[in-house]
Amino acid sequence: xxxxxxxxxxxxxxxxxxxxxxxxxxxxxxxxxxxxxxxxxxxxxxxxxxxxxxxxxxxxxxxxxxxxxxxxxxxxxxxxxxxxxxxxxxxxxxxxxxxxxxxxxxxxxxxxxxxxxxxxxxxxxxxxxxxxxxxxxxxxxxxxxxxxxxxxxxxxxxxxxxxxxxxxxxxxxxxxxxxxxxxxxxxxxxxxxxxxxxxxxxxxxxxxxxxxxxxxxxxxxxxxxxxxxxxxxxxxxxxxxxxxxxxxxxxxxxxxxxxxxxxxxxxxxxxxxxxxxxxxxxxxxxxxxxxxxxxxxxx
Amino acid sequence: xxxxxxxxxxxxxxxxxxxxxxxxxxxxxxxxxxxxxxxxxxxxxxxxxxxxxxxxxxxxxxxxxxxxxxxxxxxxxxxxxxxxxxxxxxxxxxxxxxxxxxxxxxxxxxxxxxxxxxxxxxxxxxxxxxxxxxxxxxxxxxxxxxxxxxxxxxxxxxxxxxxxxxxxxxxxxxxxxxxxxxxxxxxxxxxxxxxxxxxxxxxxxxxxxxxxxxxxxxxxxxxxxxxxxxxxxxxxxxxxxxxxxxxxxxxxxxxxxxxxxxxxxxxxxxxxxxxxxxxxxxxxxxxxxxxxxxxxxxx
Numbered sequence: 396x397x398x399x400x401x402x403x404x405x406x407x408x409x410x411x412x413x414x415x416x417x418x419x420x421x422x423x424x425x426x427x428x429x430x431x432x433x434x435x436x437x438x439x440x441x442x443x444x445x446x447x448x449x450x451x452x453x454x455x456x457x458x459x460x461x462x463x464x465x466x467x468x469x470x471x472x473x474x475x476x477x478x479x480x481x482x483x484x485x486x487x488x489x490x491x492x493x494x495x496x497x498x499x500x501x502x503x504x505x506x507x508x509x510x511x512x513x514x515x516x517x518x519x520x521x522x523x524x525x526x527x528x529x530x531x532x533x534x535x536x537x538x539x540x541x542x543x544x545x546x547x548x549x550x551x552x553x554x555x556x557x558x559x560x561x562x563x564x565x566x567x568x569x570x571x572x573x574x575x576x577x578x579x580x581x582x583x584x585x586x587x588x589x590x591x592x593x594x595x596x597x598x599x600x601x602x603x604x605x606x607x608x609x610x611x612x613x614x615x616x617x618x619x620x621x622x623x624x625x626x627x628x629x630x631x632x633x634x635x636x637x638x639x640x641x642x643x644x645x646x647x648x649x650x651x652x653x654x655x656x657x658x659x660x661x662x663x664x665x666x667x668x669x670x671x672x673x674x675x676x677x678x679x680x681x682x683x684x685x686x687x688x689x690x691x692x693x694x
Numbered sequence: 695x696x697x698x699x700x701x702x703x704x705x706x707x708x709x710x711x712x713x714x715x716x717x718x719x720x721x722x723x724x725x726x727x728x729x730x731x732x733x734x735x736x737x738x739x740x741x742x743x744x745x746x747x748x749x750x751x752x753x754x755x756x757x758x759x760x761x762x763x764x765x766x767x768x769x770x771x772x773x774x775x776x777x778x779x780x781x782x783x784x785x786x787x788x789x790x791x792x793x794x795x796x797x798x799x800x801x802x803x804x805x806x807x808x809x810x811x812x813x814x815x816x817x818x819x820x821x822x823x824x825x826x827x828x829x830x831x832x833x834x835x836x837x838x839x840x841x842x843x844x845x846x847x848x849x850x851x852x853x854x855x856x857x858x859x860x861x862x863x864x865x866x867x868x869x870x871x872x873x874x875x876x877x878x879x880x881x882x883x884x885x886x887x888x889x890x891x892x893x894x895x896x897x898x899x900x901x902x903x904x905x906x907x908x909x910x911x912x913x914x915x916x917x918x919x920x921x922x923x924x925x926x927x928x929x930x931x932x933x934x935x936x937x938x939x940x941x942x943x944x945x946x947x948x949x950x951x952x953x954x955x956x957x958x959x960x961x962x963x964x965x966x967x968x969x970x971x972x973x974x975x976x977x978x979x980x981x982x983x984x985x986x987x988x989x990x991x992x993x
Contacts, residue, residue: 463963473963521844535929537836544931545820548963555925556959557858559917568924568959618858625867626854630834630926632843660855660867664762664772664847 401452403445403495404685406502406678407460409476412437413678414444416453417686420513422679424448434483442492454693455496456489457685459505466547468498468692498692502681504541504550507534509684510637514676521633524674525552525620527642530565531573535631540691553577555623575619576649578642584612599645613648620649621656628657628665639674646673700752702744702794703984705801705977706759708775711736713743714981715752719812721981723747733782741791753992754795755788756984758804765846767797767991797991801980803840803849806833808983809936813975820932823973824851824919826941829864830872834930839990852876854922874918875948877941883911898944909947916948920955927956927964938973945972 401418408430416424426444431437445456462474462481469486471477486497507524511534516522520539526532531553535542542549553573554566561570562580574580578595585598590608592598602609624636638646638653653671661669676683700717707729715723725743730736744755761773761780768785770776785796806823810833815821819838825831830852834841841848852872853865860869861879873879877894884897889907891897901908923935937945937952952970960968975982 537841542836542930544964545933546931546963546966548961548966549929549931551928551961551964554928554959554961556856556921559856559921566959566961571959622855622858626925627929629850629853630848630929631841632845632848634844660853660865660870662847662850662853662865664845665843665850667845667847 400454401450402686402689403448403453403456404682404689405441405456405458406681406685407437407441407458407477408502409461412440413682414441414448415682416448416450417683418450418452420683420686422682425682430477432479434479434485437477437480438483438485438488438492442489445489445493445495449493449495453495455498455689456493457505457689458485458497458499459502459681459685460499461502464500464547466543468500470499472547496693498689500541500688501534501547501550503532504534504543505684505688506639506680507536507550507637507684508541508687509676509680509682510639510674511536512687513683514680515637515639515672515674516635516670519634519670521631522635522637523552523627523631523633524637524639525624526640527576527578527638528640529577529579531577532640537631541688552623552627555626557619557622572619572623576616576642581612581616581642581645584615585609588612595642595645599648602648610648613645614652616645617649617652618656621653622660624653625657625660628661628669632665634668635670635672637672637674639680643674700749701985701988702747702752702755703981703988704740704755704757705980705984706736706740706757706776707801708760711739712977712981713740713747715747715749716982716985717749717751719982719985721978724981729776731778733778733784736776736779737782737784737787737791741788744788744792744794748792748794752794754797754988755792756804756988757784757796757798758801758980758984759798760801763799763846765842767799769798771846795992797988799840799987800833800846800849802831803833803842804983804987805938805979806835806849806936806983807840807986808975808979808981809938809973810835811986812982813979814936814938814971814973815934815969818933818969820930821934821936822851822926822930822932823936823938824923825939826875826877826937827939828876828878830876836930836932840987851922851926854925856918856921871918871922875915875941877939880911880915880941880944883914884908887911894941894944898947901947912944912947913951915944916951917955919948920952921959923952924956924959927960927968931964933967934969934971936971936973938979942973
């Protein structure tokens with residue numbers, strides 16, 4: 396966007412819906428609502444809020460939402476957490492109500508664009524972002540562009556096998572990275588290793604206080620991440636990896652284990668000038684990433 | 695290349711050096727020599743042979759070689775099998791001797807371009823090719839372009855972990871795909887499972903005759919391939935995967951095991967319209983791929 400352009404960006408979650416006005420690569424206005432139930436209600440609230448925020452120079456609306464976006468980016472083609480939006484013509488309806496162009500993209504992809512263009516990896520062009528949350532997701536930026544895959548289904552990088560006979564994953568497979576490195580998995584591992592922690596946050600606190608079970612959980616989560624990242628480096632040879640999402644608060648415990656695995660498993664040529672980074676934007680990553688997405692789509 | 699254009703393409707191996715004249719997407723002349731020792735000898739032979747084959751309309755020389763090509767594609771920056779060519783200014787020297795533009799690329803990458811543009815995946819634009827040979831390598835074509843990675847080190851897709859504590863791989867890590875699905879690995883697995891086969895070819899013959907150990911080896915190689923491919927589909931969401939290299943003669947035994955793993959591990963959205971294919975070009979893949987590479991580079 397040129398300096399006088401602005402964007403309305405939306406981070407649509409199963410629980411909360413956040414709307415922002417982004418200008419000069421910064422969030423200048425923001426508001427949060429509980430996500431209403433029903434497609435018309437969601438679309439109505441986004442449109443109403445967008446109109447309230449609309450300023451001179453707003454070029455459009457970008458929505459980050461959980462699920463798979465259609466290749467045309469006009470709707471969610473798979474939305475397990477917001478089933479009412481499955482194949483609902485969201486963009487067309489918002490454009491009708493606001494007269495603004497609207498695009499929809501998977502939230503982890505938009506988050507990855509935020510961290511790449513405005514956050515941890517600013518200045519780089521080929522970056523893979525891992526988001527450690529309830530699950531493990533991510534986004535892949537190649538030569539400055541989001542890689543969506545042919546069906547918009549790329550970057551499900553939490554679903555790489557670490558142990559083919561491992562823990563059952565939500566996706567139906569066994570031993571995916573997600574079963575080691577999501578916040579849920581970190582809490583489960585801590586319990587398995589004898590800690591009393593029942594959340595990732597608690598495990599992180601206990602690990603700091605010397606609890607061995609909690610410490611072991613982060614060593615395991617970190618080594619699984621390192622194994623997955625090494626394979627990805629050998630495949631894509633990016634400039635950087637960003638570790639993001641809520642689970643990244645454990646970065647100081649995860650990072651040494653990731654590095655240990657990269658040293659053994661990634662090819663030396665893939666490690667030349669490679670950077671492992673922690674996210675820097677927190678909850679604003681998807682709001683800022685939406686502005687980059689809109690710029691790319693409307694170019 | 696337009697219809698009147700032709701290319702000299704070279705498949706430079708540690709044992710043999712093959713040179714071809716490619717026109718109208720076909721090999722119209724070809725010759726094979728034993729690979730001489732010494733950088734000047736190799737470059738001299740390629741140049742001499744290229745000049746003999748040079749016809750009106752030849753736009754340049756493309757060399758497929760084992761190792762990592764420099765980002766400028768003017769030399770091999772890592773050449774474990776041809777150490778004399780490590781960082782030797784190969785392209786400049788061949789251009790000096792032939793007056794033709796010359797580019798060098800990793801042989802598995804060039805092979806992948808051949809199978810994508812002229813072979814199994816003709817008509818598709820986003821394809822990942824696995825080559826099962828002494829090792830497991832490959833090439834990644836995204837939206838019609840070879841993905842090289844930022845250091846030219848991408849597509850080492852044989853070095854994805856299947857079992858972090860598995861068999862020691864040539865790369866120094868444990869349990870890489872290569873330790874299950876290379877021709878060498880297939881022979882090793884057959885022996886481990888009690889077969890008398892000592893080569894992949896022999897194991898394939900014995901498997902056909904009902905030898906259970908040999909059969910088990912291909913089941914294991916196929917399931918490892920399926921696990922790796924599923925993770926790659928979830929990451930890149932391509933249109934197709936091509937199984938190539940000498941080990942692909944076992945495709946009828948590998949394919950059902952690959953499909954079994956994809957069904958459990960790949961996301962439904964990544965499997966929509968996805969094609970699993972066997973290579974079709976044999977030894978000509980790298981010779982034809984060179985012509986595509988040259989066209990892309992000189993555009």
